[in-house]
Amino acid sequence: MLDLTPxxxxxxxxxxxxxxGVSRMEDPKACGRACQFIRPDYPQLEKQVHGRVRDGxxxxxxxxxxxxxxxxxxxxxxxxxxxxxxxxxxxxRMLETGAVEAVLTVAPDPExxxxxxxxxxxxxxxxxxxxxxxxxxxxxxxxLEPARRQGITRLAVIGIPCQVYALRALEAELGxxxxxxxxxxxxxxxxxARFHDFLARLSDRPDEICYLEFRADYHVELRFxxxxxxxxxxxxxxxxxxxxxxxxxxxxxxxxxxxVLADITVGYMGGEGDQWLLIxxxxxxxxxxxxxxxLVLDPPGSRGNRANAVKGFIANTERAAGGLPLRRMPGWLRxxxxxxxxxxxxxxxxxxxxxxxxKAAETILHLRRxxxxxxxxxxxxxxxxxxxxxGLEPERxxx
Numbered sequence: 001m002l003d004l005t006p007x008x009x010x011x012x013x014x015x016x017x018x019x020x021g022v023s024r025m026e027d028p029k030a031c032g033r034a035c036q037f038i039r040p041d042y043p044q045l046e047k048q049v050h051g052r053v054r055d056g057x058x059x060x061x062x063x064x065x066x067x068x069x070x071x072x073x074x075x076x077x078x079x080x081x082x083x084x085x086x087x088x089x090x091x092x093r094m095l096e097t098g099a100v101e102a103v104l105t106v107a108p109d110p111e112x113x114x115x116x117x118x119x120x121x122x123x124x125x126x127x128x129x130x131x132x133x134x135x136x137x138x139x140x141x142x143x144l145e146p147a148r149r150q151g152i153t154r155l156a157v158i159g160i161p162c163q164v165y166a167l168r169a170l171e172a173e174l175g176x177x178x179x180x181x182x183x184x185x186x187x188x189x190x191x192x193a194r195f196h197d198f199l200a201r202l203s204d205r206p207d208e209i210c211y212l213e214f215r216a217d218y219h220v221e222l223r224f225x226x227x228x229x230x231x232x233x234x235x236x237x238x239x240x241x242x243x244x245x246x247x248x249x250x251x252x253x254x255x256x257x258x259x260v261l262a263d264i265t266v267g268y269m270g271g272e273g274d275q276w277l278l279i280x281x282x283x284x285x286x287x288x289x290x291x292x293x294x295l296v297l298d299p300p301g302s303r304g305n306r307a308n309a310v311k312g313f314i315a316n317t318e319r320a321a322g323g324l325p326l327r328r329m330p331g332w333l334r335x336x337x338x339x340x341x342x343x344x345x346x347x348x349x350x351x352x353x354x355x356x357x358x359k360a361a362e363t364i365l366h367l368r369r370x371x372x373x374x375x376x377x378x379x380x381x382x383x384x385x386x387x388x389x390x391g392l393e394p395e396r397x398x399x
Contacts, residue, residue, distance in 0.1 A: 002107055002119045002126050008142045016371070018189070018250050020163045021118070021141030022170070036165040037250060039377045042260065045168050049261050050281045054382065059349065061382055062356045064260025065280055069270065069349075070297040072277040081131045082213060083275050086295070087158060087266045090182055092127040093290045094156050100180060102147060105130050105158040106138045113210070114199075115192040118143045120152075133212065136192030141166055144174055153177040160186035161256040168261045180283055183262025185269060186254070188247045198246075201238040203230075216268055216351055244320075252366045255383050257359045258352075263287065269352035270300050276352065304346035306354035313358045314390055317365050360386040372398070 012023035016037035023031050032038060043053045046065050054060040059069070078085030094100045106116035107130045116134035120143055121127055140163050147155060154177050157167060164183050171179060190198075199206035202222065211223035220237060222230045259265045264284030270276040277297070279285050288295060346354050360383045367375045375398040384394060 002121060002129055008139060011139065016250050016253070016374075018162045018248075019137045019139050020166045021139030021143070022166050024139050024142040025145055030170060031166075034166040034169040036162050036256065037253070037378065040165065040255065040380060042256075042380045042382070045165070045261055049168055049263075054260070056382070056385070059353075061385065062353050063258045063265075063278060064256075066278045067281065067285060068277075068279045069300050070277040070279075071271050071274040071300050072266075072298070073274045073296050075294055075296050078128075078131065080128070082133050082211070083268065085131060086275050086277070087182055087184060088127050088131050089291060089294065090264070090266070090287050091121070091156050091158060092124045094180065094287070095121070095124040095127070097290060099290075100154045100156040101152045102150075103127065103156045103158065104140060104143055104147065106134050106140060108132070108134060112192060114195055120147055120150075134192075135190065135195040135212075137189065141170075148175055156180045156182065158182045158184070159259075159262075160184055160189070161254065161259045161261075162186075162250070164259055164261050165256065180287070181262040181264075182287070183259030183265045185258050185265065185267035189251050190247055194246055198238075198242065201241065202232065213268070216270075216272055216347065218345060249366060249370055253363045253371070253378065254359065255363055255378070255380055257356050269355055270302075270349045272301055272348045274298070276300065300349050301347065302349035304350050306346040306350050306357065309346060309354050310357045310361070310390060314361045314365075314392070317358075317362050357386050357390070360384075361390060361392055364392050368395075368398070375399070 009024045011017070011019050012028045012031070014023060014031060017023070022028070022034050046053045050065040052065060054065045060066065072086060074084035074086055074089060078088060081088055091103045091105065095103060101122065103121040105119060105121060107119045109115035109117045114135050116136050116138035118138050118140045119130065121130060140157075140159055157164070157179060159167065159181065161183065164181055167179070167181065196206065199209050199212070203209060205224070208225045209222055210225050211221070213221045215221055218234045219231045220234065222232070258267070258278065260280070262284075263281055264287050265278040265280065267276045277288070279288060345351070363379060363383060364375070364387055367378060379399070384399060
């Protein structure tokens with residue numbers, strides 16, 4: 001059985017907050033030294049976690065410190081998993097071998113399968129209950145103190161970037177023997193209730209949607225309870241119809257898409273239909289080694305040119321950040337361009353680089369519009385480096 005989330009303290013009111021759980025801990029003031037959205041110090045934490053900072057050239061500029069990258073899949077996919085289930089299986093294997101005593105992650109709320117609820121998993125078999133994607137905010141780190149009080153000293157955490165940054169910032173004072181982090185990329189999160197509104201725009205039976213995935217082939221895949229599947233090209237998603245605050249400012253100004261402070265990142269962007277594995281340090285390599293031949297690893301591919309896609313995104317984001325309506329593509333043209341994008345758009349690592357550059361530009365433009373005074377403290381130097389190649393340079397006082 002899963003350890004049910006105990007009654008948690010209410011979240012302290014914060015601006016630019018994703019409720020990672022720190023404000024619900026015994027010392028809510030820890031937010032001041034832990035939050036990614038106040039004064040992040042990625043060079044310091046990269047050195048703390050990986051023993052070095054990212055290389056300023058090549059793919060580490062985009063994706064953070066790493067030892068290796070792969071296209072990856074489980075040889076025997078796990079039923080009900082989001083892809084083949086690598087994230088779940090990595091954590092499950094740690095429990096099986098005794099490498100950790102518990103896994104801190106999120107499970108679906110009993111009354112809403114899309115709502116994430118923090119849980120501690122002790123039994124390897126219970127990892128099956130946490131498979132799949134959740135959408136919304138979960139105070140994951142609020143369970144760190146209960147875990148420690150239960151005598152847990154070796155912990156694994158599956159988290160998104162804003163949770164992992166705060167975890168790493170506080171790690172030395174938490175009292176665990178060691179913490180292993182499996183990170184998933186994250187961008188453009190929203191509240192669970194808002195996500196239900198989005199599902200209702202995709203289907204006349206939104207309550208029957210059991211799976212949603214943004215894929216690297218420029219399609220969203222939906223699966224339904226009755227086994228039906230549907231694929232929607234990105235360009236035909238109703239993104240421009242969503243209210244302006246559908247994606248909160250936190251997610252529009254996040255500087256860590258690829259979860260650079262995890263020991264291993266498991267995502268989709270560079271996977272070309274498989275998963276994308278970034279092994280960041282020796283702990284991450286040990287996780288992969290523990291799966292042995294369960295895991296199929298291939299070199300990642302990279303095709304196409306991202307420049308035009310990123311430039312188009314920046315132009316639209318400039319309009320949105322300035323309060324102007326997005327330029328809508330004519331309806332008759334969308335199916336044609338949707339058909340072309342998977343064939344001529346960037347793929348593999350080039351697709352991943354494009355998304356990271358888009359996020360860098362989005363951060364700068366939205367902070368400049370809404371929180372310009374925060375830019376100097378919130379935007380790391382490597383984000384400026386990514387954006388400057390598209391003409392986005394710091395104005396006075398921004399760097």
